[in-house]
Amino acid sequence: MISSITARAIVYNQYGEPKDEIKCHSYKINLENLKPDDIVVESIACPINPSDINQIQGVYPSKPPLSLTSLPNLNNPAAVTGNEGLFKVIAKGSNVNNFENGDWCIPKNVNFGTWCTHKSALNNEFIKIPKTISINEAATIAVNPSSAYQMLTYFEKLQPGDWFIQNGANSQVGRAAIQIAKKLGLNSLNIVRNRDNINELKNDLISLGATKVITEDDNNSKDFGKTIKSWLNGKEIKLGLNCVGGSSVTGLARKLGHDATLLTYGGMSMKPVILPTSLFIFKNLTAKGFWITGNITRFPNSRLETIEAVIKMMEDGDIVEPSYEETNVKISELTDDKLLEIFVNGLINSKQGKQLIKFE
Ligand SMILES: NC(=O)c1ccc[n+]([C@@H]2O[C@H](COP(=O)([O-])OP(=O)(O)OC[C@H]3O[C@@H](n4cnc5c(N)ncnc54)[C@H](OP(=O)(O)O)[C@@H]3O)[C@@H](O)[C@H]2O)c1
Known part of the structure; x- marks a missing residue:
């Protein structure tokens, strides 16, 4: 030896x-x-x-x-x-x-x-x-899929058929959230940046389990709101995940329903989180930050419990290997x-x- x-x-x-x-x-x-x-x-x-x-x-x-x-x-x-x-x-x-x-x-x-x-x-x-x-x-396993798991399960008691919305949906966290949501029976409304091959990206995310994928332009369009309402079919979106900030999170928050929670976990646009006052007053919006590192002390068993849950989803093929x-x-x-x-x-x-x- x-x-x-x-x-x-x-x-x-x-x-x-x-x-x-x-x-x-x-x-x-x-x-x-x-x-x-x-x-x-x-x-x-x-x-x-x-x-x-x-x-x-x-x-x-x-x-x-x-x-x-x-x-x-x-x-x-x-x-x-x-x-x-x-x-x-x-x-x-x-x-x-x-x-x-x-x-x-x-x-x-x-x-x-x-x-x-x-x-x-x-x-x-x-x-x-x-x-x-x-x-x-x-x-x-410890950062991106674990963050997605905690954001989808620790803050709102989402039931199968419920909706969540996220921007930065093509990020590794976003892709993990799509797959975990699918496993939990949740519907996801996913916002991505526009690009030449947008349909390729949309199909890719839908193949992972995304319910709907829209662009930032759709997110910022008043007219497109009607299309989203028709998808929701009377349901309200209960949870929003924000990794971008700026105008992206403003549009995202407007799609949240009453008593919803907005979690900010990243700031990819480097712009502040801008939220309409009316959402707080008339919809009772809760907006808070998410930090997986902080959760290690805030929820003492969270790291182990989350990793075990995510391993099971990986073993079962519910989460595929990222690239x-x-x-x-x-x-x-x-x-x-x-x-x-x-x-x-x-x-x-x-x-x-x-x-x-x-x-x-
Ligand atoms: N708080 C926490 O506990 C926690 C945990 C994990 C990750 N994070 C944070 O989450 C974010 C994503 O991490 P990741 O590792 O998943 O990232 P990633 O896979 O490297 O993806 C980054 C994503 O950000 C998007 N993006 C970049 N610049 C942007 C802009 N100006 N406007 C809109 N979107 C933009 C990209 O969009 P395209 O697809 O269009 O290129 C891409 O989808 C990072 O900020 C990271 O620090 C936080």
Whole structure:
């Protein structure tokens, strides 16, 4: 058995433009004499999410501290990047009986620092993940599909046949919400940005289970409201999910029924949430924010309960694997410069599509 391995991690020492601030830090992990409750894990895959980027920029409310103790042998206080990712256990301490070598796991909490090749940590910092779902699903289960699940189930008691409405419906959260809603028997009214191949996108979302897909132009059109009313057939929309803000959320909110809840979970347009006063007064609208990270403390069992529910839906084929731009990395051939280059390119390319770094 190998007695030690070289671990590499992407770190930053100060906040700023992510591609300029990240660095690779390497250090040894001794596989012999592990602390009794520790496990050593090797990365299988990690995504680059908007919140990871916002953390390095220093603009995300939850961020790991810049500390000399984040990793061994640091010369300057640093934080390890990445909140989400899938690992496999490669060594365990003498007290560990809930994991075997080869088991898959994900971090139990955020700010774990998942952009790395290996990590040594307490076994209770991880949730075991069954190999009944794919690597890509497991590596990205904790943020996007989990947010969609909580937004659809924690705030309004929706019954089969009820409607919800969402903008940014082509986002990964939006696509997961469409599929989870279908499984729950809910109708979804989905708003997407217009594009040349809009029918292709509409058909794609309908094949996932969307009830109706409309464009932002439809959302902002008074006339189109009549068409939507005819679809609802007397029902009122009880829940709205907003990841865009600006005029998109104004149009979305106007379609909500009495006593509905509007959850804002993203601000992709970078514009404020603008809501007509009348909706609050005459329809008793409740508008609140949603943050899955905050829910870990607000609803203590939420992370585990949500992940178990989402795993079941993935196993049953109710949620299909999202698409990613994948970069494959051979850990045995890595250098510090190579790992850094991979993540810098991932950050640059993340504007074109969701990036997933896969290790082998
Ligand atoms: N609060 C939470 O707990 C939580 C959890 C998960 C995600 N989020 C947030 O949710 C958002 C979506 O995340 P994701 O990973 O699902 O994103 P994603 O898959 O990368 O998709 C981003 C979506 O945003 C849309 N978009 C981008 N700029 C826009 C604009 N100016 N106006 C309207 N739409 C725009 C894109 O529309 P096109 O399809 O037209 O390109 C795309 O569908 C992000 O803001 C993320 O930070 C929040």
